[in-house]
Amino acid sequence: MPVVLTLQNGYKRYGDQILLDGASCALADDQKVGLIGRNGAGKSTLCRILLGDEELDAGEVVGSKKLRLGYLRQHDPFLPEETVMGFLMRDSAKPDWQCGQVAWQFAISDAMLGQQVRELSGGWQTRVKLASLLLHDPNLLILDEPTNFLDLRTQMLLEHFLQNFKAGILVVSHDRSFLKRTCTHTLEISRGELTMFPGDVDAYLQNLEERREHDERANAATLTKRKQLERFIAENRANANTASQARSKAKQLERLQMVEVAGKEQSVRFSFPKVEPRQGPALRTEDLAIGYPDRMVAGDVQVEVEHGARLGIVGDNGQGKTTFLRTICESIPPKRGRLKWGYGVHIGVYAQHVYTSLPENDSVEDYLYRQAAPGTKDQQIKDVAGSFLFSGQLAEKKIKVLSGGERARLVLAGLLLEQHNVLILDEPGNHLDVETVEALADALHRYPGTVLFTSHDRYFMHTVATEVIEVRDGRVISYPGTYDEYVYRTQKEIDDGLRAEAARHPDTQSGGGADDKKARARADRDSQKRLKAVERKIAKLDDERKALTASQATLTGAKEAQEAHAKLAELNAEIGSLESEWLELWEEVEG
Known part of the structure; x- marks a missing residue:
């Protein structure tokens, strides 16, 4: 278990906020670590520090000589009109057969390898970047929220990849089920400290709660013991017969120590406005077609949503889930066709990227006052702000300094101050921490209004959705089953597809086809021949060096001695160069 990257006594702060306070951790090349922590705790900052994209205030990051660091790039690395195969070969400098065998692990078909990358959906582009990442052969991956905006199918492929990846990973994710499926260790960042635990996120949180309860019981027992000792000392120290016992008890009292128990961190509290339950259809569509001026996304959409339903909308990226939501909320x-909302419907919308368009120079409080429904009392606004962890001075913070998670919380807080009985939510869990996602899911589960939403978080979908609509292949239809059944079907499709691709690539484990194997065998033989030739040359020059060194003892003239010294320096330099060449050839042969 070689350690390849270490953070030693790291300090980092932004203004009054301390993110790292003498924190340390070590990452090995065979550990799969899930990094958890509240929004604003410093998870993304820690990733940037480990990647070398941000500096510590104090402390250091040390990488071993064997470290090959890889990270999933969020930006677009593709050239105009570049094909998938062209990008993989350019980015990795690997031959086409090797790029192809890695690509199929992400269900990238041979036909797709010839397509232009920019024509693919965001989910497929992520698969291409993952294939490229694997081709670089890293021994430590750092992935910051890799599941954000990924559809279920791509998430499952990413899980499959990480489960079979033979090196170390550090993953930041708000999706607890994703962390549980991919990580064997948990690293928590909290109050400036880093805590590593050899178990998955569920085991860690259970262990944390058990330790807290144990420490609280131990402190309660200590307090009881302290009171008993104090009472005995008070009653017996003035009595000559028991004074020595009282002094002994006083020493025992001094040795009693309380265990420091860290209080639980604050949690967001969701409380949706009270709405009157309604009967009948909340939404009905007739011969609806959705899309944009230059293209059709789906046609013949016949959907009826009853009041009180919690409708989860599923489908791969690029199929039209967001287009459907934007159409029904009339943005x-x-x-063609028409949609009709029921009488008395008041719609609240959370758009996928709404937090990026907030007024930067407004404070948290300014934004909430502007969003609140007319007649909302000041105390109610302050209560909502506090329940979303924006109390006191935090309510005066400018929006421009808020993290992505804090902005997402702020938008949701504003939504709760409006009066809605229908909520349309597009990926509300993105950028929220694990605890906040779970609190939102539980609140929506209790909400008596109507909810239409999409999310790639399986826990969230499982908890909230009572019905499922699938957007696929130009159609928007009610799915004949539960969300769990949809997940099962999708997983089966992926497994069947991977097995089919594996059957079409029988030489994947050992390389490409017969011609490729012959070419690599020839290359191996050539490398071995060159290695032997370099070994012989080193041995010959070493013999010359030994002979010259021995002859120096018999030299008497200054000129002869100077020439011998120069020749010896020349031999040493040549031998050093050959030894470096030998090492490179040896690593090539071993690899």
Whole structure:
């Protein structure tokens, strides 16, 4: 278990906020670590520090000589009109057969390898970047929220990849089920400290709660013992017969120590506005077609949503889930047909990227006052702000200094101050921490209004959705089953697809086809021949060096001695160069 990257006594702060306070951790090349922590605790900052993209205030990051660091890039690394195969070969400098055998692990078909990358959906582009990442052969991956905006199918492929990855990973994710499936260790960042635990996230949180309860019981027992000793000392120290016992008890009292128990961190409290339950259809569509002026996304959409339903919308990226939501909340017009909302419907919308368009120079409090429904009392606004962890001075913070998670919380807080009986939520869990996602899911589960939403978080979908609509292949239809059944079907499709691709690539484990294997065998033989030739040359020059060194003892003239010294320096330099060449050839042969 070689350690390849270490943070030693790291300190980092932004203004009054301390992110790292003498924190340390070590990452090995065979550990799969899930990094957890509250929004704003410093998870992304820690990743940037480990990647070398941000400096510590004090302390250091030390990478071993064997470290090959890889990270999933969020930006677009593709060239105009570049094909998938062209990008993989350019980015990795690997031959086409090797790029192809890695690509199929992410269900990238041979036909897709010839397509332009920019024509693919975001989920498929992520698969291409993952294939490229694997081709670089890293021994430590750092992935910051890799599941954000990924559809279920791509998430499952990413899980499969990480489960079979033979090196170390550090993953930041708000998706607890994803962490549980991919990580064997848990690293928590909290109050400036880092704590590593040899178990998955569920085991860690259970252990944390058990330790807290144990320490609280131990402190309660200590307090009881302290009171008993204090009473005995008070009653017996003035009595000559028992004074020595009282002094002994006083020493025992001094040795009693309380265990420091860290209080639980604050949690967001969701409380949706009270709405009157309604009967009948909340939404009905008739011959609806959705899309944009230049293209059709789906047609013949016949959907009826009853009041009180919690409708989860599923489908791969690029199929049209967001387009459907934008159409029904009337931010884009239908291409044809009509949709009708029921009487008395008041719609609240959480858009996928809404937090990026907030007024930067407003404070948290300014934004909430502007979003609140007319007649909302000041104390109610302050209560909502506090329940979303924006109390006191935090309510005066400017939006421009908030993290992505804090902005997402702020938008949700504003939504709760409005009066809605229908909520349309597009990926509400992105950028929220694990605890906040679970609190939102539980609140929506209790909400008596109507919810139409999409999310790639399986826990969230499982908890909230009572019905499922699937957007796929130009259609929007009610799925004949539960969300869990949809997940099962998707996993089966992926497994069947991977098995089919494996059957089409029988030489994957050992390389490409017969011609490729012959070419690599020839290359191996050539490398071995060159290695032997370098070994012979080193041995010959070493003999010359020994002979020259021995002859120096018999030299008497200054000129002869100077020439011998120069020749010896020349031999040493040549031998050093050959030894470096030998090492490179040896690593090539061994690899």
